[in-house]
Amino acid sequence: MVVKKVLNNNVIIADDNGNEVIVTGKGLGFGKKQGETVDESGAEKFFVLQDKKEQEQYKQLLIEVDEAFIGCMNECMTMLEKRFHVKLYEHIHVALTDHLYYAVHRQKQGLEVRNPFLTETELAYPAEFQAARELLLHVEKCTSTPMPEGEVGFVALHIHSALTSRSLEEVNQHTKLVSTLAGVIEDNLGLTMNAKELDHQRLLRHLHQAIERIQYNDDKEEPESLKKVLKDEYPLCYNLSWKLIKIMQHALKKPVPESEAVYLTLHLQRLARQRNE
Template structure:
């Protein structure tokens, strides 16, 4: 948000108490979103940039259109809680949030509430992966669910915390929720393979599980970015001869990553993954 106090927006249309269509000084149309922003306002009146501080401006044309299409399906009191939720997320993250969160999270929450009202809550099979991958976003999402609970008396199920956390993470790192979700799914699949190979069940609340999930996540992110890690050659041959089971398993997991991400994986990743798997196998014996 710019700190220029003199900049003003001219109100073109009041969609409801919480959403206005306005015109900026560059003749650009913007959607101003915020709690009570449209209350007792008049068309053609001016709103100063300083008043828009707690609110959010949607500048992207396609985001604006999508958001406007969503509005007729949202009851005013529900929209108020959703806007409060996004304000809460902005406060907690204290940084850049992609404006897409307004459309994506609003759409998701309206869908979730509608399903809940029809007694069709969605289960989230990746909640534990999400919690381990994004603990910070998960805590903020917990607050959002609590806010819904208190302000709207809507009791969102625990699985929703995971979904909301993914939306928060997506807006923070400026990436698509589907991509992030796909990574969580892949990690879940990789962990299942590890459990099958070692014939163990890893405690989902344990620090070992958290470490494993994080390690897999960083590997996936490095592969996605095409980032190379140095290969400690002596360690590679040592691990191969000392821990053939872990070494082979790590390559099996890496092949899955390659096929899913459609990107090459550097050999060094197998070394680090082998060390990780060895640690888990030793602990579980």
């Protein structure tokens, strides 16, 4: 690899056999000039941002963000890749660096953004949620700035997006949809969803999984006889399941297989039974 451009003491743009790559490492860019060979032994991380728009966003970030914070974020990325044993979808370098840099600044200014989907996020993505909590502890150590609980949820969504190669916009849309569905369930069954209740956890996770199946046309079959039994035995929960299905269809602009009514009815009936005990 040869140097194309030095962005700061710790980040350079290099040419790797015709591919433009971003290389990071402590002091890697210090005193370097265009055309010189990159000392790969000092490179901590390198990645290719194929999207030209993302390349420009990252370069702009490097102008605004201090080098110490970039170093902290590189450590965070390494922590995540070791934890999940995967190569992260590289958009996270831009999106999460941008998000956390301004989140730290908001905290220093005494501003706090509420996260209304914290519970839904924790239940849907428990591994990502725990990783986000540990990552934020590292950011707090780097910046000497305590981060609010709500940020754990936001960071967990970034991590899930990076692990699944799904856009953050899509992940956010699905989380908001689950929150809407949970509200409808609470209103119709006269209960409050509780993150500590196992059956509540199972239902919310099922909703997330159902939305992903619908999005990617992964249908499940169910016995016709079971559908008829549930419709006759649990009409309240069966009708509620169809109300939820219609909301999903409207939000996702896709048909929802009838089999979903069976699985939702079973989950809803467990909650309704608990309420009546």
